Amino acid sequence: MKAIIYSDNGGPEVLRLVDREVPEPGPGEVRVRVAVSGVNPTDWKTRAGATNPKQFPEVTPHLDGAGTIDAVGAGVDDSRVGQRVWVLMAAAGRPTGTAAEFTVVPAGQAVPLGEASFDVGAALGVPALTAHRALTVAEDGPGRLQPGALDGKVVLAAGGAGAVGHAAIQLARWAGATVISTVSGPEKAALATAAGAHHVVNYRAGDPAAEIRGLAPEGVDIVAEVALGANLALDLAVLKTRGTIATYANDGGQPVELDVRQNMNLNSRFQFLVLYTVGVQAITAGIEDVAAAVADGALPVGEEHGLPLVRFPLDRTGEAHQAVENGTVGKVLVEI
DSSP states (O other): OEEEEBSSOOSGGGOEEEEOOOOOOOTTEEEEEEEEEEEOHHHHHHHHTSSSOOOSSSBBOOSEEEEEEEEEOTTSOGGGTTOEEEEOSTTSSSSBOSSBSEEEEEGGGEEEOTTSOHHHHHTSHHHHHHHHHHHTOOTTSOSSOOTTTTTTOEEEEETTTSHHHHHHHHHHHHTTOEEEEEESSHHHHHHHHHHTOSEEEETTSSOHHHHHHHHOTTOEEEEEESBHHHHHHHHHHHEEEEEEEEESOBTTOOOOOOOHHHHHHHTOEEEEOOGGGSOHHHHHHHHHHHHHHHHTTOOOOBGGGTBOEEEEEGGGHHHHHHHHHTTOSSEEEEEO
């Protein structure tokens, strides 16, 4: 099979296209013929050695993807062969990610996709599960998502044109929330609106805090935050008492300084999150709820749905990594 591998950490140039034996699934595992591989920021950061040390002599990158199960290991029902699936966390603690013609994962990490496209499947994984976690950690909010779960709640999705922001908008809308998204300009505003945001606020113009307060006079219940250092003052200015800021990144790297008294008075809650250590219970809940949203048609992709798709062939995976690192708007996909 064709696969992308790297043997040393470094820039995109360490990625190589090679021929490798088709892997065999072990007990409790399935083998997936990958159709589309999704690229996330964590993929290039892991390749670069910016997160954790490389665990294996050779690594095929990428956590997310979609394809068709073509073989199962012992203990897995044979009826799963031929099933269209989305794959999550493929390269987490394993050397075999989705940037290859085949990948092997535990059966629970290959989730039935139904009639949704492989593009949708490859765009789920990290973004959708991260968004799900952000929307289910509030003290006064639901622990699971379904239609009606966020009725009466106001969600602020920072950076609504990004992959996680896009998923947060879609999942919050599906669950019944009023969704506000902050963006940096009109093009991204159009994407956040297409994703389903009820209101879009340009944080670079006018008084965004006053604008958000005008839309949500009692304040925002949950903030799904991508740039905590840069956006903290705005978040706290619009946060409802007992509200939650769920942060999954700190884009821009601006230091975070907390006014303790301000947060005491708000009884605010900060939830920091990363999927690698979120725990089995949270991952399982996310998989089940995201799968239900997919079945309802609530997580479409493409520019008309607020998430442009940027495609690369397998032999240009290095360019796909560079595109993500450079902040390309939309979802970067590698077509196998």
